[in-house]
Amino acid sequence: MATLDLKQIRKTYRNAETETLKGIDISIESGEFLILVGPSGCGKSTLMNTIAGLENINSGEIVIDGRDVAQVEPKDRDIAMVFQSYALYPNMTVRGNIAFGLKIRKMPQDEIDAEVNRVAEMLQIDELLDRKPSQLSGGQRQRVAMGRALARRPKLYLFDEPLSNLDAKLRVEMRHQIKRLHQQLNTTIVYVTHDQIEAMTLADRIAVMKDGELQQLGTPKEIYNSPNNMFVAGFMGSPSMNFIKTMVDLDANDNPVINVTSGEGEQYSIALPHSMREQDGKQVVIGLRPEHISEKLDDDSQISTKLDLKLEVLEPTGPDTIAMVKVNDQEVACRLSPEFDAHVGQVAPLHFDLSKAVFFDAETENRIEFA
Structure with a gap:
């Protein structure tokens, strides 16, 4: 578990006329589930990528457990990321995919096996360990991607629209799975989605973004009942306000x-x-x-x-x-x-x-x- 403080995060792409991120300030408590939500192009995925170190910021601080990691390499930030595209190695089995990061860190084989089995049992994919990704359904692949992240036991988990490729029934099932995992592990999670139902059901707090600016930060109840402006009020809720x-x-x-x-x-x-x-x-x-x-x-x-x-x-x-x-x-x-x-x-x-x-x-x- 870890705290995360984003302080005046600004990001402008080369040759861009406007800033993509316009001074984002968010503090996340240890064990908190924060969801970044907003329409396409609002900057939520860019903000996620700057936390992971996949994109540089122009100014500001990204502080994890009191340490500014804005200039630190992604591999040294102790962050695990689950992508929309799953990003599994097609030539490896489920076991190999989950174990890959642990082997890179040169963990002993018996510890790797124990960790893979622990994660597989938690995600109910222990019967799939010897299959290749091509033999799995979308929901199973997503659980494998989550298992690879969970096996590393990092300080911070980042989820970038992990359920958007799933059908409606699977999305509901995976929401329950992610909610249950967070309750069991009490991990610090930052989660990006454009789906306001995911935001309302999963988050401890929601950060609503528009055009690179933070519109409101609050609990689902605060966002729903006391929206700061008409954009937040209209974006959250189905049907909308x-x-x-x-x-x-x-x-x-x-x-x-x-x-x-x-x-x-x-x-x-x-x-x-x-x-x-x-x-x-x-x-x-x-x-x-x-x-x-x-x-x-x-x-x-x-x-x-x-x-x-x-x-x-x-x-x-x-x-x-x-x-x-x-x-x-x-x-x-x-x-x-x-x-x-x-x-x-x-x-x-x-x-x-x-x-x-x-x-x-x-x-x-x-x-x-x-x-």
């Missing part, structure tokens, strides 16, 4: 409200939390997760408004049904109970739980903070 752009007004009793229009032209006035009074006359964006718009009223909700809205699209998923409606000429996703007898074209009474809403500045797209 609904954004309703509107104007804040005060009603006859000086209470903050918004006025919205349904797809059928019906006008509604929706009460807002009292703290929104200071936004009177300003354009804001209300962020609501689909589960906070439903046919059922949350018993804990203190601010809820019922709107009669036409169900325009229905997507049954099993545990719930995603319905699309229109508010202020914008498509809004709702999460309905599977027991609710819904059909396309039906006008249904839906409760908007404003106590769970997140409010954003319409210009900056940053979350509005309340005292």
Whole structure:
């Protein structure tokens, strides 16, 4: 286990007009599972490669257990990396692939055998030790790649989109495997993915990146419930958060409200939390997760408004049904109970739980903070 501190990491490729990494600061505790997430081209894989030493940084510090390794060769950083492509030696058996790094370090053969058997049993691939990679499925190859990394017992493990080549069922199985391994070994892991479901289910903390900048660093619960800005709010969650752009007004009793229009032209006035009074006359964006718009009223909700809205699209998923409606000429996703007898074209009474809403500045797209 090891701590990792990334201090003002900057990276610019030759002839590039803009920085790829723009002053990244992240501190990772020993035994922590950190996930770097973001869209393609956001810099997450580049950041991973700089930690591994596969790419140089222009400035900053990469500190592992108090030692700056930014100028240290990759082989001397005591890091193991699991790649998207598995990177197995095709001419070696599973046993040979797992043992390769240990042989390079000139460990005694009996210790190598014991370590290979330990890792193979942990990953449930002990019956595959004498097979070649070409004889394995994608999930089995990925476990072999993980076994090769685990056998080295390094200070830090790096996973670069390890599940992206697997089908949906295998991805779920491998997520469980990786989660279980981390709980057993309590190792320090940095994991790159573009899949926000992987990020939410695996991470102790998530670092959301965009255009080479860190947008937010926090627990999955913090990222999901209290996003720093509209990018983070829209990126995390499936379906993503609904954004309703509107104007804040005060009603006859000086209470903050918004006025919205349904797809059928019906006008509604929706009460807002009292703290929104200071936004009177300003354009804001209300962020609501689909589960906070439903046919059922949350018993804990203190601010809820019922709107009669036409169900325009229905997507049954099993545990719930995603319905699309229109508010202020914008498509809004709702999460309905599977027991609710819904059909396309039906006008249904839906409760908007404003106590769970997140409010954003319409210009900056940053979350509005309340005292």
